[in-house]
Amino acid sequence: MLHTFLNIVHVFVCLFLILVVLLQQGRGGGMGSAMGGATAQVFGGRGAGNFMTRLTAACAVVFMATSVSLAYLSSAGDRELREFEKSQEK
Structure with missing residues (x-):
């Protein structure tokens, strides 16, 4: 459940980060100035x-x-598998 929640948060933050970076006004104007006067x-x-x-x-x-x-x-899962293999060797 935690893994699914983190995946969802990760995807939303990734998309939001892309949007925020594209909205920033760079030296060439960026997307902020391309959307019109109000933006x-x-x-x-x-x-x-x-x-x-x-x-x-x-x-x-x-x-x-x-x-x-x-x-x-x-x-x-890899750590648990290694622990299991070590316990089987003994």
Whole structure:
């Protein structure tokens, strides 16, 4: 159940991270300015840059945490198998 929950969170954070990165205004304008004037006002400027940067960093931290957690949980079966093999050798 935990594995399924982490998979769902991981996929949503991944998609949200992609969206946040694409909305950031880069040197060439980015998707924020391509969507029209209202979006460029919301996502443009310095104030939104700090917010978007922090949002990107938070999403990246959650993405890395779920990645490490999923890797650890998926290797749990390998650890149990090694423990079982060691107990059978004795």
